Amino acid sequence: MQVAVGEKIVTSQNYLATHVGAKVLEDGGNAFDATIAVSAVLSVVLPHTSGLGGDGFLFALTPEGIIAFNSSGWSPKNLKKEKIGERDPNSIVVPGLVDAWNFIYNEYATMDLSRLLSPAIALSTNGFYLGKSLYKSILSSSGLGDTWKKTFGDKTFGSKLKLPRLGNALKIISRDPRDFYQGKLAEEIVIGLRSNGSTMEISDFSEFHGEKVKMIRTTYRDFNVYEFPPNSQGITTLEILKMSEIKELWKRPYTDYERVNDYIKILSIAYADRDNYVADPRFYQIPDLLDEIRLKNALKGKAKTNILSDGDTTFFAISDGENLVGFIQSLFYPFGSGIVVNDIVFNNRGFGFTTGHNQPEGRKRPMHTLSILYAEREGEELLIGCAGGDLRPQIHSQVFQYYTDYGMEIDEAVHSPRLIMTGDKIMVEKRLEIPFPKLDFMVPDVGIVQAIKRKGSYTIGVADPRSEGVALPV
Incomplete structure (x- = not known):
């Protein structure tokens, strides 16, 4: 089911994860309980997108207000590389996902952690059957190293994959998540990472914690729109929307040549700002990129x-009738660094370091592609998130503009064809007819979106038909 309507909804990129989340809600858990369970299952069944070796960002709308938690990891303190390669062992940063679970569990969960992680433990230990997205990613990742090949290299679509050491790690985490960072498990992981060329030390793990952050806000027409602040690229989405509002793009048909031309220019400006300014705010004071006078001058x-590229990430959203939660988790590239320790695939998020304000430094977080869009107007709330890497701000903005500017319901907005700029080319899905010169028709890299809309007494959950995603009501 790609669209579901009800009071309580779970929508994710994988059918097993959605089922597990719905069962938690059915058994009396809240959206935060379901978030931990869904996140853990995705970490097992979509190991090319995310997992214990990667990061996580939480957004929640509660009766008390907005909660936002950035659990993106920092680089090892002894990092001294001036340039980090795509799959370089030095691209591994401390993974933040498990600390995000710890935050959610301690602050908002109502069920025992062992209950919430038990489905993921069972899938790891007993095995699960490979879906097409995982199989396709294995096929395209055959050049990765020995630890990856030993774990995934011989698997085919429909074959069974067991990850017993991951299951054991989840059992340890179910007793105390901080053991991932400062217990025996953490020591084993650090030894494994160092044996593969990382400079990681146990103190890099033990001293790491994610942090609560304040979402940045702007307006788009009659909506208040929120995104994660830097080190996230969420501000890039808001820049795109503000410049689209300044240029009044909604007054022209979506496929109008002049509108597309203006939109491409807007993307170029917003991404140039991202590359110049977005970095870890603990190292650099970022200017006000949303100042309207500044944006008018930039136009x-x-x-x-x-050059911008896609990335493997997974986003899911949950409503329990009271709380609305969006959660995004990632390794960055498919299978991240390609380095596997204890059946855990580790990220290559450090490849997000560039130059200038975003240059590699010890204990620094790279510019991060993860973000979540939240929008509200009187009596109406929207959560939009996606897999998409660098492309996420334009995917978020297009889905939101389909909804706000062209009268589409949220499921239509997610399903509708998208246009993608990669810096050196413009790509569209073949079903999107735009009279634009030099279009490069490449279908796959347009993101995978999940979304939730809440209005009055009902909620709509949407899973992107471009994936194995499922939305279920409870």
């Missing part, structure tokens, strides 16, 4: 964007 000039 008069030109901007050149670096």
Whole structure:
């Protein structure tokens, strides 16, 4: 089911994860309980997208207000690389996902952690059957190293994969999540990472914690729109929307040549700002990129964007009738660094370091592609998130503009064809007819979106038909 309507909803990129989340709600758990359970299952069955070796960001709308938690990891304190390669062992940062679970569990959960992690433990230990997205990613990742090949290299679509050491790690985490960072498990992981070339030390793990953050806000027409602040690229989405509002793009048809031309220019400006300014705010004071006068002046000039690429990530959203939760987790590239320790695939998030304000430094968080869009107007709330890497701000903005500017319901907005700028080319899905010169018709890299809309007494959950996603009501 790609669209579900009800009071309580779970929508994710994988049918097993959605089922597990719905069962938690059915058994009396809240959206935070279900978030931990869904996140853990995704960490097992979609190991190319996310997992214990990666990061996580939480957004929640509660009766008390907005909660936002950034659990993106920092680099090892002894990192001294000036340039980090795509699958370089130095690209591994301390994974933040488990600390996000710890935060959610201690602050908002109502069920025992062992109950919430038991489905993921069972899937790891007893095995699960490979879906198509995992199989396709294995096929395209065959050049990764020995630890990856030993774990995934011989698997085919429909074959069974067991990850017993991951299951054991989850059992340890179910007793105390901080053991992932400062217990025997943490020591084993650090030894394994160092044996594969990382400079990671146990103190890099033990001293790491995610942090509560304040979402950044702007307006788009009659909506208040929120995104994660830097080190997240969420501010890039808000720049795109503000410049679209300044140019009044909604007054023209979506496929109008002039509108597309203006939108491409807006993307170039926003991404140039991202590349120049978005970095870890603990190392650099970021200017006000949303100042309207500044944006109007920027629209008069030109901007050149670096090459942008897709990435493997997974987003899910949950409503329990009271709380609305969005959660996004990632390794960055498919299978991250390609380094596997204890059946845990480790990220390559450090490849997000560039130069200038975002240059590699010890205990620094790289510019991060993860973000979640939340929008509200009187009596109406929207959560939009996606897999998409660098492309996420344009995917978020397009789905939101389909909804706000062109009268689509949220499921239509998610399902509708998208346009993607990668810096050196423009890609569209073949079913999107745009009279634009030099279009490069490449279908796959347009993101995988999950979304939730809440209005009055009902909620709509949407799973992108471009994936194995499922939305279920409870």
